Amino acid sequence: MSCGEPHETDCAEVLDHLYEFLDHEMPAGEGHKLEVHFEECSPCLEKYGLEQAVKKLVKRCCGHDDVPSDLRDKVMGRIQLIRSGQTPPDVELSTDADSHRATAE
Template sequence: MSCGNHHETPCDDVLDHLYEYLDNEMGEGDCAKLRQHLDECSPCLDMYGLEAAIKALVKRSCCDTAPADLRGKVLARIDRIRAGLPVEGDVLAEPAPAATE
């Protein structure tokens, strides 16, 4: 998407990183560039508003928390991955040696 006007940061770049901005996952320099673009570009500002509204709606609608046993399994899996240990179902894990008869 492009609004047809020249901006220091192109519209496509802004829209590609919109969720990083919404989730506060951008560095301050990138945030400043994105904010400046939104101040200058009403189509991108409209898209930002739409995405922010969708994100808020999803947050309101998803109020359930994961069951404790599922949470424990996920955290254990993360710990194994961080430790460099094989994880069941891991497609990147070394294949088990073939059984010899």
Template sequence: MSCGDPHDKDCSEVLDHLYEYLDREMPAGESEKFQVHIDECSPCLATYGLEQAVKKLVKRCCGHDDVPSDLRSKVMGRIELIQAGEVVSEASVRDQAAREQAQREQAAGAAGSGSAAACADGDAGDARPEAARAE
């Protein structure tokens, strides 16, 4: 993506690293360049605003749930495999996620706090309408 205006940072580079910027995981010098670009580029500013809103919503709805410490490395590893042209089937990702969820639940033990609260009414783990889940 490019807005057509000249910038020190290309729009596609800004958008590729937007979450690093949002999460403040970017070195200070790079962060300043991103801020300048976002201030100058209305399409990137709009995307930034949308992603920032999504991040706030996720934090509000799920911020109290513990995130596995190795989640980032797993996600980045899968992204790298896909970028390298390797096939990562959706089924294998789902199967791996199900195994890991079962391990976490087993580790939680019989106490079963059930603290994975849904953001809205319904089950946060399944976004399908209730009728579809009942099938």
């Protein structure tokens, strides 16, 4: 995504770090670059607003459920693979809790 205008920080870079920004996990000073970009780039600002709304909705609907630690580990492993440029395997991210639920139904 790009608005077609030149920016100090490229749209692709901003979108690559959007979730880190939303989760307040960016190094000090890096978040300011994204804030400046959002002031200049309405497509990226719109994407930021959409992702922020989805994050709030998920938190409101699912914020009270405990996430199994093995699921978190699997998701974080996939994120690391993607960030390193590798393709993650096409495997569902199920947990032991999911298999217990499925057999109980």
